[in-house]
Amino acid sequence: MARIGVFVCHCGENIGATVDCARVAEACRKIPGVAHSVDYKYMCSDPGQTLIREAIAQNKLTGVVVAACSPRMHEPTFRRVCSESGLNPYLCEMANLREHCSWVHEKSDVTTDKAIDLVAMLVEKVKRNKPLHPIKVPVTKTALVLGGGISGIQAALDIANAGHKVILVERDPSIGGHMSQLSETFPTLDCSQCILTPRMVEVAQHPNITLYTYSELESLDGFIGNFKTRIRKKARSLDEKLCTGCGLCTTKCPNKKIPSEFNTGLGMRTAIYVPFPQAVPNKPVIDREHCTYYTKGRCRVCEKVCPTQAIRFDQEDQIVEHEVGAVVVATGFTVKETDFFPEYGYGKYKDVINGLQFERILSASGPTLGEVKRPSDGRVPETVVFIACAGSRDPAKGIEYCSKICCMYTAKHAMLYKHKVHHGQAYVFYMDIRAAGKMYDEFTRRAIEEDHVQYIRGRVSRIYERNGKLIVQGADTLLNAMPVEIEADLVVLATAGVANEGAEALAQKLHVSYDSHKFFVEAHPKLRPVETNTAGVFLAGACQSPKDIPESVGQASGTAAKVAALFSMDELTREPVVAVVNRTAPPLYSTCVGCFLCQSACPYQAIEREEIKNRNGQVVKTIAKVNPGLCQGCGTCVAFCRSKSIDLQGYTHEQVYAEVMELLS
Amino acid sequence: MEALQKSAREALENHKAKVIIGYSEGSGGRMRPIFVQSPAEAEKLTWNDRCTQNLAVYIAKPEVQKLGKPALVAPLPVLRAVLQLASENQIKEGDLLVLALSDGRVTELSQFSEMEEFVAKTPTHLASKDQEAIERLEKMTPQERWQYWQSELTRCFKCYACRAACPMCYCSRCTVECNQPQWIPVPAHPLGNWEWHLMRAMHLAGRCVSCGACGDACPLDIPIHLLTMKVEADIHREFGSQAGMKVQSEHALSSFKVQDKENFII
CATH class of the missing domain: 3.50.50.60 (FAD/NAD(P)-binding domain)
Structure with a gap:
């Protein structure tokens, strides 16, 4: 006969204020098989754990139900308590009275009734629990x-x-x-x-x-x-061992008008290229989409000039x-392009750029070699408008979140612009200045106070072109939404940071x-x-x-x-909650008929084929076998098996059925 | 008919097969299966529109396997059942010979690849009376359909003839025989009948070759074959796969593709 102990936790006010824990403990005492049932303020506390420990010893409990919070929170705690008291840890289960009952219901009698049901279900389950033992798996370091x-x-x-x-x-x-x-x-x-x-x-x-x-x-x-991983090494069209990175091929390549990804389209690169001079590894790649040899079938200039004959046009992905x-x-992020903003010209104005493009303009290794020149005509812009929160914090654009980095880099952009173009004027349109971080607020204050960047609190509603100038229309919300119109030479949008393509x-x-x-x-x-x-x-x-x-x-x-x-560990301990294919006496050996539809259903490739042989070594049956090292205990195969030949340890058909029946009774 | 008898006789004489599983005239106008083991008996084989039983149901049975390598008289549904059984690892290449029937001609097929080609060339649409019945059900409101199936399935007395007739019901222990715990109740009461038939439809989803043998086998003429045929047609429409067309096929319910439709999620 089972001797189950029930321990009802108040979780302070979390459960106790909504559920009548004493009544739950009282009701559970009457369930057949329950030998001990108590409630306590904090079961996870040291005295609470001692309570369980002593009850196991005194009442010779064969199973424990702790009615408290989510098993994600404290199942390890209580299983450890059981284990220390000589009870197999998998004979301990948790009824989630907090997340599944007290937090989601009002205080009432029916809430307490539900709590009793939840505990009773787990009591029925624990009666059918079997001792399980953790699985050890090696670690590839x-x-x-x-x-x-x-x-x-x-x-x-x-x-x-x-x-x-x-x-x-x-x-x-x-x-x-x-x-x-x-x-x-x-x-x-x-x-x-x-x-x-x-x-x-x-x-x-x-x-x-x-x-x-x-x-x-x-x-x-x-x-x-x-883990087992497969990595696709895309063909560089180059023997990396032979290439010395001399760069002769990139200077001789006749195809020089390809927008450079590294320079955000503001500079050009060749078809065989190294993205930037400090690249690691400093070995070029042939861009097959643009290379004349791959598109038209002739050229091969790089191959002719290469001093080490490293070019391999026929290289394949490996x-x-x-x-x-x-x-x-x-894998990082990316930023929205300017064409995302209809109000700012859909990307059709060359002098409306995003923050990353302005970084390249400011960079000493960039397309302008660090001189601030605007993309359209190469003139030094006298007036630059920076727009923070371009797309971010804008539910209408589908991006409700703050992109976090823009306040800081916009202040930096304005500051660097002022350092390079002393007589220029920088305006920043902002919603709030979020400069939380070490030395961050000081930094934005410096931009405003020392570099005289003009901060305007408000949004820009529209940008259009007039006489070679970009007219920026906005409002200053600190001046009672006074309309503001600025004739700018360059506009930099702090566009929203978004997930990478392919995320x-x-x-x-x-x-x-x-x-x-x-x-x-x-x-x-x-x-x-x-x-x-x-x-x-x-x-x-x-x-x-x-x-x-x-x-x-x-x-x-x-x-x-x-x-x-x-x-730091040589072996990992894994939960023994894994699927098992049943075995029966001959001539059936197992009720598994070997259709192996579970094999394709398994998301972890944990199902293998097992050949059952007779004494003469002849294969009499081929059935499914679950690799306990790979199985994650998701139960997909269990649900899928038509003949119910697979069972999940710790969540067997018998246990789940008993729980459901208890609820229906 | 003569072509069939001749092919069967030759297969036995040339030792290509030990037993021919085919149809012969039974009693009361019903056709019955026959296991022909000598060339002389081949004249008993026959083939007509009344041959509705799916003979593929016999090939996995141990007592039939004892007779030696079989040759199966196979109209299209039988052939599809063979391919589906092969895709579920129940038969291996070379385990059997197929005498495929179409337009009064008999084609001997021994390789799965030949069978796949043969099936691919043959149209697989449902019989018009089944098609019409399904369309009639689709036109009903959910309440009407509920009423209809309730009244039909309540009549079932769980003889499991449908299960015995189905070539895809080859489990050595059926779910309904699992009694620890007993998920599907044994008695033939309305709820238990529902559970049995819905479970059967789900177990055949993506696997049913739409032969209709289950409906024909039902002694109460409950059109249960419409359930599995409808599910099969839906799967074909939604996921593009059809049971019994290829040996190497991905089962619609156990495989996941990124482009799978998720329009059933509300």
């Missing part, structure tokens, strides 16, 4: 870092410096990301490339880091500690496979969740900000939400610490 921007670089270096192998995958021909495109960085105005390039070189030279540039993730299978134990997603598809490959804006979602917004809900997959940087450099670097180091902690 190699991390996969996706994205070679500052977040990916930082995470890769930190993990590598902790002594673990890292595979860094970057989609573009060079690592560096957006940070390599920036001019100076707030709030100290140090040159972005000057602080970034040493890190890039460190990545390239680090013995623990394998770098794949111009590569993308093809697939990721497996589970924490034991798939490389690796086993990794953890994945860091640091959704990548999230699906990685099995991580993403929000309505396609930013990846952390496991807990406060307490688990770098983990995802998929164990072993971590986040760093702006793929999660727009972030500035210090924040991205901080998060990357945080992620690296998580990975290092994971890699």
Whole structure:
């Protein structure tokens, strides 16, 4: 006969104020098989745990139901208590009276009745619980870092410096990301490339880091500690071992009029190109879409001039496979283009640009070599208008969130413009100045007070062209919405930071969740900000939400610490909540008929084929077998199996049926 | 008819098959299956519109397997059932021979690839009376349809003839026989009948070859075949896949594609 102990927690006022916990404990005492039932203010506290410990010993309990909060919160706590008291931890279950009852209902008798039902269900389940034992799996101490921007670089270096192998995958021909495109960085105005390039070189030279540039993730299978990944190395059309990076091919390429992605379309590049001079690796790529040889079938100038005969026109994409134990997603973000804004000319005015383009204009390595010249005619703009919150915080545009970085970089832009064009006038249209951060508010004050940037609180309703000037119409809401009209030479939109192209598809490959804006979602917004809900997959940087450099670097180091902690163990302990295919006596051996439709239904590739042999070694039956290392216990196969030959340990048909029947009784 | 008997005789004489599973005249105007094991018996084989039973139901049965390699007299639904069984790993290449029937001609097929080609060339539309019945049901309001099925399924007394007639119901232990716990109640009461028939329709979703053998087998003439045919037609329309067309096929309900429609999510 089962001897179940029921422990009802008040959770302070959380449950106690809504549910009559004493009545729940009282009612549960009458359930057949319940040997002990009490309520207590805080079951998770030390005295509360002692209560459970003593009850197990005194009443010789065979199972425990803790009626308290979500099992996500305290199941490990109470299972540990049971384990320490000599009871198998999987004989302990939690009835969620907080999230499923007290938090969602008003105080009333029926609320308490529901609480009693919830506990009674779990009592019926626990009666049928069987002792389970954790599964041990090995850990592959190699991390996969996706994205070679500052977040990916930082995470890769930190993990590598902790002594673990890292595979860094970057989609573009060079690592560096957006940070390599920036001019100076707030709030100290140090040159972005000057602080970034040493890190890039460190990545390239680090013995623990394998770098794949111009590569993308093809697939990721497996589970924490034991992922299998396939990476597509896109064809550079070049033998990287032979190429010395001399750059002769890029100077001789006749196809010179291709808008450069690195210079945000403001400069030109050749068909065989290195994105920027400090690129890592400093090896060119042939852009097959624009190369004359691939489009017209002749040219091959690069091949002729290459001193080491490194050009390979017939190179194909290559798939490389690796086993990794953890994945860091640091795929970054992008910014909206100016064509997103009908009121600002749909991108048809050349002198309406976005913040990233202005970064390139300010950059010493940019298309204007650092001189502030406007794109249309190359003149130095005398009046520049900066518009913050272009798209951000605008539900009408579908972007309700704050892009976070724009207030700071707009102040920086205005400041740098004033440093370069002393007589010029800079205006900033803003909604609020959000300059929270170390030295941040001081920075924006400096722009206003020392560099005399004119800040106007209001939005710009329209931009149009008149006599070669851009007319910016807005309102100053601090002056009773007085209309403001400024004749500008250049307008810089601080466009919203948005998720990278392909973020959704990548999230699906990685099995991580993403929000309505396609930013990846952390496991807990406060307490688990770098983990995802998929164990072993971590986040760093702006793929999660727009972030500035210090924040991205901080998060990357945080992620690296998580990975290092994971890699500090040789074996991982996993929950034994896995599916099992039944076995029966011969001649049936199992009720599984081997249709293997579960195999395609399994999202974790955990189902294998098992051959049952007789004494003579002949195969008599082929049935499904669940690999407990890969199984995540999702139960899809259980629902799918027509003959009910698969059962989920800890959630067996018998247990679930007993719960449902208790509820219906 | 003569072509069929000749092919069957040759298959036995040339040892291409040990037993021919076909149709012969039964009693009361009904056709019955026949297992022809000697060339002399081949003349008993026949083929007409009354041959509605799906003979593929026999190939996985241990007692039939003991007879040796079979040759199956196969109108289109039987052939599709063979391919679907192959896709579910129930038969292997070379396990059986098929005498495919179409337009009075007999084609001997031994490879799955040949069977796939044959099926691909043959139109797979439903019989007009079934098509019309489904359209009639589709035109009903949900309440009318509920009433209709309630009155039909209440009559069922769970003889499981539908299950025995279905080539796709090959489990060695059917769900209804799972009694720990007993998810589907055994007695033939209205609720239990509903549960059985809805479960059967779901278990055949994406697998039904629309032969209609279940409906023909029903001693109470409950048109249960319309349930599985309708589900199959919906799956074909929504996901593009059709059961029993290819051996290497992705089962509509167990596979996921990014481009799968999600318009059922409200």
